[in-house]
Amino acid sequence: CGVFGVVGVTDAANFVALGLHALQHRGQEAGGIVTHHPDTGFNQARRMGLVRDNFTSAETMELLPGTIGIGHVRYSTAGNKGQTAMRDVQPFFGEFSMGGAAIAHNGNITNALQLRRELIERGSIFQSSSDSECIIHLMARSMGRNIPDRMEEALRKVEGAFSVVAMTRTKLIGCRDPLGVRPLVLGRVGDGWALASETCALDIIGAEFIREIAPGEMVVVTEKGVESHFPFRPAKSRFCIFEHVYFSRPDSILGGRSVYETRENIGRELAKEAAVEADLVCPVPDSGTPAAIGYSLQSGIPYAMGIIRNNYMGRTFIEPTEQIRNMGVRLKLNVNRALIKGKRVILVDDSVVRGTTSQKIKEMILDAGAKEVHFRIASPPTAWPCFYGVDTPQREKLLAATMSEEEMCTHLGVDSLRFITLDGLYRAVGESKGRDKTSPAYCDACFSGEYPVAPSDMIEQGFQA
Ligand code: 5GP
Ligand code: SF4
Ligand code: MG
Numbered sequence: 483c484g485v486f487g488v489v490g491v492t493d494a495a496n497f498v499a500l501g502l503h504a505l506q507h508r509g510q511e512a513g514g515i516v517t518h519h520p521d522t523g524f525n526q527a528r529r530m531g532l533v534r535d536n537f538t539s540a541e542t543m544e545l546l547p548g549t550i551g552i553g554h555v556r557y558s559t560a561g562n563k564g565q566t567a568m569r570d571v572q573p574f575f576g577e578f579s580m581g582g583a584a585i586a587h588n589g590n591i592t593n594a595l596q597l598r599r600e601l602i603e604r605g606s607i608f609q610s611s612s613d614s615e616c617i618i619h620l621m622a623r624s625m626g627r628n629i630p631d632r633m634e635e636a637l638r639k640v641e642g643a644f645s646v647v648a649m650t651r652t653k654l655i656g657c658r659d660p661l662g663v664r665p666l667v668l669g670r671v672g673d674g675w676a677l678a679s680e681t682c683a684l685d686i687i688g689a690e691f692i693r694e695i696a697p698g699e700m701v702v703v704t705e706k707g708v709e710s711h712f713p714f715r716p717a718k719s720r721f722c723i724f725e726h727v728y729f730s731r732p733d734s735i736l737g738g739r740s741v742y743e744t745r746e747n748i749g750r751e752l753a754k755e756a757a758v759e760a761d762l763v764c765p766v767p768d769s770g771t772p773a774a775i776g777y778s779l780q781s782g783i784p785y786a787m788g789i790i791r792n793n794y795m796g797r798t799f800i801e802p803t804e805q806i807r808n809m810g811v812r813l814k815l816n817v818n819r820a821l822i823k824g825k826r827v828i829l830v831d832d833s834v835v836r837g838t839t840s841q842k843i844k845e846m847i848l849d850a851g852a853k854e855v856h857f858r859i860a861s862p863p864t865a866w867p868c869f870y871g872v873d874t875p876q877r878e879k880l881l882a883a884t885m886s887e888e889e890m891c892t893h894l895g896v897d898s899l900r901f902i903t904l905d906g907l908y909r910a911v912g913e914s915k916g917r918d919k920t921s922p923a924y925c926d927a928c929f930s931g932e933y934p935v936a937p938s939d940m941i942e943q944g945f946q947a
Contacts, residue, residue: 483508483509483554483555483556483557483572483586483587483588483589483679483871484502484505484506484507484508484509484554484555484588484678484679484680484683485505485552485553485554485586485587485588485645485646485647485666485677485678485679486498486501486502486505486552486553486554486586486647486676486677486678486679486683487550487551487552487553487586487647487648487649487654487656487676487677487678488501488550488551488552488654488671488674488675488676488677488687489549489550489649489652489653489654489674489675489703489704489705490549490550490671490672490673490674490675490704490705491549491671491672491673491674492549493547493549494517494546494548494549494550494551495515495517495537495543495546495547495548495551496543497551497671497676497687498515498517498537498551498552498553499515499533499537499538499543499553500683500686500687501553501676501678501683501684501686501687502515502533502537502553502554502555502683503533503534503537503686504678504680504682504683504685504686504731505555505678505679505680505682505683506532506533506534506555507729507731508555508557508588508679508680508729509554509555509556509557510531510532510555510557511530511531511556511557511558512528512529512530512531512555512556512568512570512571513528513529513531513532513533513536513537513553513554513555513556513571514526514527514528514529514553514554514556514571514572514573514586515527515528515537515546515551515552515553515573516551516552516553516573516575516584516649517546517547517548517550517551518548518550518551518582518649518650518651518652519547519548519549520651521547522547522548523582524575524582524584524651525545525546525547525548526545526546526573526575526584527542527545527546528568528571528572528573529542529571530568530571533555549674550649550651550652550654551649552573552584552585552586552647552648552649552654553573553586554571554572554573554586554587554588556570556571556572557873558570558873567610567611569609569610569611570610570611570612572585572586572587572612572614573585573586574586574609574610574612574614574615574617574618575618576618576619576621576622578621578622578629578632580627580628580629581629581650581651582650582651583618583621583629583633583648583649583650584648584649585614585617585618585633585646585647585648586646586647586648587613587614587617587644587645587646588644588645588646588664588666588679588871589642589643589644589645589659589663589664589870589871590613590642590643590868590869590870590871591613591614591616591617591640591641591642591643591644592641592642592643592869592870592935592936592937592938592939592940593640593641593642593938593939594613594616594640594642594939595939595942596938596939596942597616597620597639597640598615598616601616601619601620601623604623606619606622606623616636616640617633617636617637617640617644617646620635620636620637620639620640621633621635621636624636629648629650629653629655630653630655630700630702630711633646633648633655633657633700634700634711634713637657637659637700637713637714638713638714640659641935641936641938642659642663642869642870642935642937643659643661643663643664643722643870643871643935644657644658644659644663644664645657645658645659645663645664645665645666645679645695646658647666647677652704652705653702653703653704654675654677654702654703654704655700655701655702655703656668656677656695656700656701656703657695657699657700657701657713658695658696658697658698658699659697659698659714660697660698660714660715660716660717661697661698661717661718661719661720661721661925661934661935662696662697662698662719662720662721663720663721663722663870663871663925663934664679664722664725664870664871665679665680665694665721665725665730665734665736666678666679666694666695667679667680667681667684667691667692667693667694667695667735668691668692668693668694668695668701668703668708669681669684669687669689669690669691669692670689670690670692671684671687671688671689671690673705674705675703675708676689677695677701677703680730680731680734680736681733681734681735682731682733682734685733691735694737696712697717697719697720697721698712698713698714698716698717699711699712700712700713718921718923719923720922720923720924720925720934721736721737721923721924721925722870722871722872722924722925723907723908723911723924723925723926723929724833724861724868724872724928725741726741726744726745726748726911727745727748727832727833727860727861727907728769728832728833728861729872732745732771732772737911737912739912741772742772744910744911744912745772745773745776745832745860746772746773746775746776746779747776747909747910747911748772748773748776748860748861748902748906748907748910748911749772749773749774749775749776749777749778749779749780749830749860750776750777750779750780750910751776751902751906751907751909751910752773752776752777752830752858752859752860752900752902752906753776753777753778753780753781753858754780754906755900755902755903755906756858756900756902757781758828758856758858758898758900759826760783760825760826760827760828760854760856761783761784761825761826761827762783762784762785762786762788762821762822762825762826762827762828763777763778763781763783763784763785763786763828763830764785764786764787764788764789764822764827764828764829764830765785765787765789765829765830765831766789766815766829766830766831766832766839766840766843767787767789767790767791767815768791769831769832769833770829770830770831770832770860773830773832773858773860774830777828777830777858783828786818786821787818787821788817788818788821788822788827788829788847789815789816789817789818789829789843789846789847790815790816790817790818791814791815791816792813792814792815792816811838811839811842811843812842812846815842815843815846816846817846817847817849817850818850819850819851822847822850822851822852823850823851823852824851824852824853825852825853826852826853826854826856827847827852827853827854827855827856828856828857828858829843829844829847829855829856829857829858830857830858830859830860831843831857831858831859831860832859832860832861833859833860833861833864834857834859834863834864834881834882834890834901835864835874835875835880835881836875836879836880836881837881837890837893837894840857840894840896841894844857844894844895844896854897855896855897856896856897856898856899856900857891857894857896857898857899857900858900859899859900859901859902860902861901861902861907861929862901862902862903862904862907862926862929862930863881863882863887863890863901863929864880864881864882864928864929865877865880865882865883865928865929865931866880866883866927866928866929866930866931866933866947867880867928868927868928869927869933869935869937869940870925870927870935872928874928877945881893887899887900887901904916904917904926904929904930905917907926907929908922908923908924911924931947933947
């Protein structure tokens with residue numbers, strides 16, 4: 483999911499809509515905006531579908547006056563999957579004795595089911611099936627004297643990954659979980675401030691990128707300035723390494739470097755680790771593009787757009803049903819036949835999950851007359867599900883959960899298949915010695931199976947890490 487908030491600008495809703503539009507790659511199922519205006523109080527609009535289809539009409543935007551606002555774009559990783567129900571669309575809103583507050587959450591709360599059970603036993607009435615709603619109910623139960631205090635107390639009970647943006651009538655609040663699994667950044671826009679999942683959402687509104695919110699940090703932002711707290715027990719940060727590989731936009735800055743540059747590095751590492759003789763390096767667009775460029779630069783094999791993408795389709799993986807996902811690849815990608823015929827082709831993609839994309843693409847490339855097909859993947863085999871806010875399927879559906887690299891190669895029927903190693907990936911993101919086995923600086927659980935936060939709801943349901 484993507485979160486965005488702004489304070490101290492005229493027409494906050496327009497800024498939030500633009501910010502969410504820049505974060506659309508983080509969630510495409512639904513979106514919502516909450517603002518506050520002294521005359522109208524809290525205003526909200528929550529809609530199914532894309533930001534550009536919902537938050538552009540005067541009809542909707544007129545519902546959202548005010549100089550402070552937050553928003554959310556949703557991609558269901560918890561709660562109702564498949565069809566997002568309207569009631570699961572964020573931001574969520576609560577009335578407390580000291581006034582109202584709205585919250586938008588990116589990540590996944592790993593003890594949400596346990597919290598929900600306890601809260602329901604003690605009288606909370608849940609409106610949605612979303613894990614994020616727990617935060618509002620925990621805030622309602624808190625004795626804290628103001629909303630930031632209540633939010634602190636609530637978030638101390640929550641486990642897992644959260645980058646939260648919240649607002650009261652006058653305050654914009656941002657908080658990252660102690661491990662900082664999901665990103666959150668602070669920007670300056672005119673005399674106001676913005677919080678966003680990624681810096682690309684600051685760029686679109688002309689905001690200056692000030693800094694990342696630190697893991698475990700809570701900021702309370704008013705028109706007067708930024709106050710910072712550290713409400714949690716300090717922990718070693720474990721940022722999601724997959725944000726570098728796939729999830730974040732390539733023009734965003736993560737850890738002081740553009741995601742594009744990191745992805746190009748990943749491609750270079752991959753070329754060093756898994757060289758092969760070929761005529762062309764082609765990306766599986768768009769997610770494989772920067773890594774393919776890196777692979778080509780490192781290997782000296784020419785880069786070519788062997789597969790052309792129709793830009794009017796969303797990301798296939800994110801479409802929730804299996805049937806749409808299966809069709810999706812062909813609807814979105816087409817082979818540039820003239821270029822491919824008779825060639826030995828290296829195809830670079832960011833990841834193999836179910837193997838659906840690779841399978842379809844291999845068929846299309848061979849169909850177009852390629853002589854050889856070599857897959858190079860910019861992440862290690864995805865062998866474990868993510869419980870921290872990226873929608874990977876159950877373990878059984880992951881190709882790498884049951885097959886070795888060689889078996890996957892045979893299964894996909896390609897001439898070769900190689901994944902970057904975990905060490906190579908760490909080197910590419912800037913850890914010069916690769917992955918330090920005792921205390922990795924990132925979360926890499928979907929590749930290693932080492933979960934930095936025990937996924938306790940899942941363990942209760944029988945999952946074995
Ligand atoms: P597969 O087709 O193997 O199931 O999925 C891999 C493809 O899905 C890759 O091309 C990748 O770009 C895309 N993808 C989209 N969203 C996600 C996501 O959340 N996780 C992963 N691992 N891949 C995703
Ligand atoms: Fe990121 Fe993978 Fe960890 Fe999920 S399990 S937070 S996708 S590295
Ligand atoms: Mg892709």
